[in-house]
Amino acid sequence: MASTTERTAPAPASAHGTLAHLLPADYKRTIASWLHEDCPSFDYGGFVVGEDVKTATLYAKSPGILAGAPFVDEVFRQLTCTIRWNYPEGAPLTPTATQPKLVVATVVGPARCLLLGERLALNLLSRASGIATACHNLLTLLRSYGYTGILAGTRKTTPGFRLVEKYAMLVGGVDQHRFDLSSMVMLKDNHVWSTGSIENAVKAARSVVGFSGKIEVEVGSEEEACEAVSAGADVVMLDNCGGAVVRAAAERLKRRWREEGKGHVLLECSGGLGESNVAEYACNDIDIISTSSIHQSTKHVDFSLKIDH
Structure with a gap:
């Protein structure tokens, strides 16, 4: 046949x-x-x-x-x-x-x-x-709340099944974020602690990724966010912060970066987001909302x- x-x-x-x-x-x-x-x-x-x-x-x-x-x-x-x-x-x-x-x-x-x-x-x-x-x-x-930014998945995928899961995210209309460790540099707390500072981590990453690769830095405060931008980060992620805290911080950070001529920097929030609480984060000063709830479990x-x- x-x-x-x-x-x-x-x-x-x-x-x-x-x-x-x-x-x-x-x-x-x-x-x-x-x-x-x-x-x-x-x-x-x-x-x-x-x-x-x-x-x-x-x-x-x-x-x-x-x-x-x-x-x-x-x-x-x-x-x-x-x-x-x-x-x-x-x-x-x-x-x-x-x-x-x-x-x-x-x-x-x-x-x-x-x-x-x-x-x-x-x-x-x-x-x-x-x-x-x-x-x-x-x-x-999110769209019903007036959010116009990006909804993205994460790398918390099933080993051996990532291709199917990332493909399904695209069919569902969301951004797949980075596909794997080679897709984009994401510097998390362990990277920063291991190198001593955000500046050291970003500098080391840029030395190998070159001009063509984006660097994202996970931060826990506005001070760290500004440090990441000063070091040359392209994307800054506010991780595991409450919705009200994120919205207020996002408004201040985006205003400051625009005034400093760094309005191109993207701001992301992540950590425990899902249908029950995503309304708290639906703020258009946040460019990217990422969550594993849309593909894990x-x-x-x-x-x-x-x-x-």
Whole structure:
């Protein structure tokens, strides 16, 4: 059987292409390794059902934002199955009392291949869609408070699963922040303590990252924030400060930096932010609000795959 993937609608796209075009070529090898992890030797269930070509229906059974389609595409492509999507990547899925299960896609292929990919595909889709949903919900909430800045995730991702989680953040409409330690320099308290001062840490970082890399410094006070800017930081993060404290500090810092000709410096706040308290931080003197609540321990979206009979 030909290994093809069909879509009835495109994934979220810019003028340049879909988000799937961001994915590195080696993600396909990662999918292959996950398939091997789930079936490292004999496929006993596959032996039972055999090679007869079947059609399976992918259902969404809880509301959320659809995310992770390229990974599911690749799972079934490697298993010589064809998938046809009824919803585009990033679409809201809204089961109702009268329609408790939405038909999201259909998959056609040998019965044993459908079942070989079933759990991996569902795990990927459920996790990615859960993250995209949490991102979308928090961003929508912030916009309702009049916040026009950036909502970003963090590097608190699951080892081995970062690509999926960072991709899902993009589908959910938020900034992924730095992807890894090589993406941007972030100097936290341990870096500063180890080098003796913010100035020493920034100077050392700049000596190797050069002009093309941004440097962010985590601080706990306005005094440290100004020290970081004087040392050459591009981004300053106020970490684990209360909302009222952050808003007042942000207004003073941004005014001071503009007066000093350093209005280009970005101000970020982070630490324990989520839907229950983000309103306290919805201040447009803060350029970036970052949180792990939109991708760490988020609720999964419920999907199932059933062979038609």
